Amino acid sequence: MSLLSIEGLGVDIPNADGVTRILDGIDLSLEPGEWQGIVGESGCGKSMTALAVMGLLPERAVTGGRIVFAGRDLAGLDEAAMCRVRGAEIGMIFQEPMTALNPVHSIGRQIAEGLRRTRGLGRAAAEARTRQAMQRVGLDPARFSPDLYPHQLSGGQRQRVMIAMVLARRPRLLIADEPTTALDVTVQAEILKLVAEIADETGMALLLITHDLGVVAAIAETVHVMYAGRIVETGPTDAVFAHLAHPYVRGLFEALPKEVVEPGARGAALTAIPGRVPDPSERSPACAFADRCAFADARCRSERPQLRALHGAEHRAACFYPRPAPGR
């Protein structure tokens, strides 16, 4: 049985003019201990997916579809039960470590928070776990006391505190929403490595959300590429990135500076995808990418492509004209 199973997830947000569809039919399945990545640009809905799983969408959002975690339908849970799931079974770390910690509580307090109640730990045990977690994330107890406050730490250090907060709870699934985007480049690699190590050691499943293709390639076994609230391609990371079947995915790769992909290819022009990401209220009910796609035809503009298998049931793309596999 899969650990997390998202089926047909849709999220609508009412606004002044009606309803905006933020997520449109998301399907995703995660096994215990598996590492998956969700990739997409700003506004594609990847963070919303994570928040939907956690039940932390804005109150006025309307959710459709099912989210099943460890056999339980999360939509059917009342708030108290959902609170027990959050933190204890699903942990989440966020993008902005600078603002994600409460400035008036010490870091030790924030790491240990709730541990006593939810896990029934005594005070000494909670403190021990806090120190343990801090040590494991690289905050050496000689330099970093649990009585420190967030403003006394750097961005990378704060993100480590966030990881420690999750680690102390030992959830079964960790959702990491752009954990390194706001950090300096040198620190990014360290944090990613830390996340991977911890997931490995604890056997946590990992859902990594990012816009950085390199990060996904390095960490995720399976990748889902999102565009305009939908998953447009999904499958084993190596296969997807080698094949580049969906025009959008291909466009993403071609937009990377060439030196990254082909060392020595200096001076090659940057290839941008023409047009811009549609505003959620402007999305087409047919293929959302059609008006930016060089290969789109009338069918793309009138009919919505569903995810269909390419070669192998695992690798699917939502396109009527996916590129044939290279080397065939």
Next chain:
Amino acid sequence: MVARYWALWLGGGLSLLLFLAGLVSLLWTPYPIGVIDVANRLAGPSAEHWLGTDPFGRDIVSLLLKGAANSILVAVVAVGIGIGIGVPLGASASAVGGWLDELVMRLSDFAFAFPALLTAVMITAIWGPGAVNAIIAIGIFNIPVFARLTRGAALSLWQRDFVAAARLAGKGGVRITTGHILPNLAPLVIVQATIQFALAILAEAGLSYLGLGAQPPDPSWGKMLNEAQTFMFLAPELAIYPGLCIVLSVLGLNLLGDGLRDLLDPKLRRARA
């Protein structure tokens, strides 16, 4: 439309009533104020006197109307002083910076820390009670409010690109201030002015209650309340009417200020959706 800006409508309506009452009283009141009719004192509501008479036999409706005029006068001039001196002060402080800025900030810190009513009481008591001194006292305390507001808002405006553009075009500090900074501050100042107006009415009422505001025979809501207190056991309703007038006026102005703020501040408007 009405529902969205209900504060504006209700507040505007009440404020308008206030101003109309004051204006009307300048031209006409049901009964003249100066006339005392002791035989008729403390009468209840009747056809001749819609709300009855006060301890001196004067018609309450007339007193309330003239009281409105008094409150408006004091508030308008006091807030006018505050704006007239405070805004240029704050604008200059933000433009010149340095010592002027420090000075203005220190002075307004001091003024804020010090109990306004206490100083107002001192000023009016020492220089003599009366509407004029009440105006001055209240006006003095409006100056730091507007100075601070102007300075704060102006400082952030100075950073903006359109100011840099004006500088490049060769405009001097004064012209930039009058032509660019002040017009952009106008909405903020207007909103604050309505709020200060409400506060001024409250302050004037307080001073009049203590006997330091408008002097007889000019009526004032605060003074009416003071007189009513002596007769609370006999005619409790005397205390209700002036107080109600104060509350409605202040409420109206506050709502108007809130409504204006929502209207004039687009950022806030988007956040509400």
Next chain:
Amino acid sequence: MLLTLWAATVVVFVVLELLPGDPASVILGTGARADTLAALRAQLGLDRPPLERYLVWVGGLLRGEFGASYTYGVPVAQLIAERSVVSLPLALLAIVLSTAIAIPVGVFAASRRGRFSDTAVMGVTQLGVAVPNFWFAMLLILLFAVWLGWVPAGGFAGWEAGWWPALRSLLLPAIALALPQAAILARLTRSAVLEALNEDYIRTARAKGLNRREAVWGHALPNALIPVVTIMGLQFSFLVAGTIIIENVFYLPGIGRLTFQAIAQRDLTVVRDLVVVIAALVIIVNFVVDLLYLWLDPRLRHGR
């Protein structure tokens, strides 16, 4: 802080110097003879240059000698002490009441934002802000003293009569002082909490498994208290102002009433010293508030 205190003394002195008229004539009356007036002036030290008088006065203040009131004929210090016994408990009661009501109400309204209870709270506080505290006092008197007869309509029973009768006479005044302040404070608390609720750390807290109540009270409120405490410092000076009026409404023999009477009677000595004492109090309270910040906001402790 000391600088402000000193500035206060200068301001008070200067303002009182501008007093038109002659204190001696006020005391002795307009029919007094010229030489009596001169003698009194000499006795009061009014014939000496302003600077000298100022220094003598400040010197006296620092030594705790406040001079004597010429209206009451007793040392000012004694007057102040007697009246404080009324005003201080009153002020404390008002502060406690207003805070104890306002902060929970504000938090409650913020946590129920947009719903009926929030609108109701906003409506009531909007009204509360518009009500002059002396009018509210009169309404309270009408209701509780005149109509229901539960408490006296005015006057102070004196602590000698036992602490409950004395407290009873302070109850209505304290409520009259506290509620309008509470309205302002509640609105402020609500908006401060709403702002705090928008911050990222609330989302982090929820993601850890905290429920809404814990997030609001444990995370949002401690942050919201910072701006709220600022206003409470300012509110103290409004409290002082309110005391002057309220003590007049209820005929309480407190500092506020003393101030008013002294000013009306042109009792300069009392006025000068009282005003300085009050100013000092306000300044000290603001200083305490600054200290409170350090406790509330760890970021300030480490000099960032």
